[in-house]
Amino acid sequence: MYYVSVQTYWHDPEGRRCVELARSEPSPGMLANYNEHYVETPHYWIAARAAVASSEALGFPITLANSMVYGDPDDPADPSELLREAQLAEDLAPKCEYCGTADDVETWTWYDGPYPDDEVVACSENHAELAMERRYPYVGLSGMPGYMPNQVYRFCDWSEARRWAVDEARRWQDQDLDEEQDWSVSYSNDAEYFTYEQGYETIDAYKA
Ligand SMILES: [Zn+2]
Secondary structure: OEEEEEEOOOOOOOOOOEEEEEEOOOOOOEOHHHHHHOEEEOOHHHHHHHHHHHHHHHOOOEEEEOOOOOOOOOOOOOHHHHHHHHHHHHHHOOOOOOOOOOOOOEEEEEOOOOOOOEEEEEOOHHHHHHHHHHHOOEEEEEOOOOOOOOEEEEOOOHHHHHHHHHHHHHHHHOOOOOOOOOOEEEEEOOOEEEEEEOOEEEEEEEEO
16 A cells, blocks of 8 residues: 655654655654545555645655655655656556556456456456457347347457358348348447348448
8 A cells, every 4th residue: 555644753853744655554743634635545656646746735845655664854755756657657557448547447257258257457347347348249139039039149359240140130031031020130349330130231320
């Protein structure tokens, strides 16, 4: 964990106020009347940026501390260096596959995809699902005899999904089904969406 707090240090005879950026734990001299500047986060980039923002707002220098070392007001950190490090840490951190944030991501497992126990790094269960849906194009079948209503199949790639959908549409077209039988095959990924109704391609809804 990283902690940002406003501190004075017992070893500083002048009692200067500092914005402390601490790893592991904050130093013991935290000033309660600056509580709104207190930050606790597992992410270095969030803590470093918060420390720089508080330092600018309050006009106090930034001190660095960890469980072994108290902050030293005579050796303040360079804010621009901290911001550079923050950017680097954020760039290297794992990102949500759907929205790209590096904050609070975790690994989710998806059981309904073309691969068993597929994993995705995402910021929430919702984004994990959306990322997986974006990864794999699907073919939807509706009103097809012998299938569940509105059944969805997922494929590893776009061409495989398309081929399967076209084959399936042709197969049903050739069956000369009752005119009343209302069936369709649709397939989709982020870039394209097609529907075959009664074997005819009817929609080219969007292309990126
Ligand atoms: Zn996300």
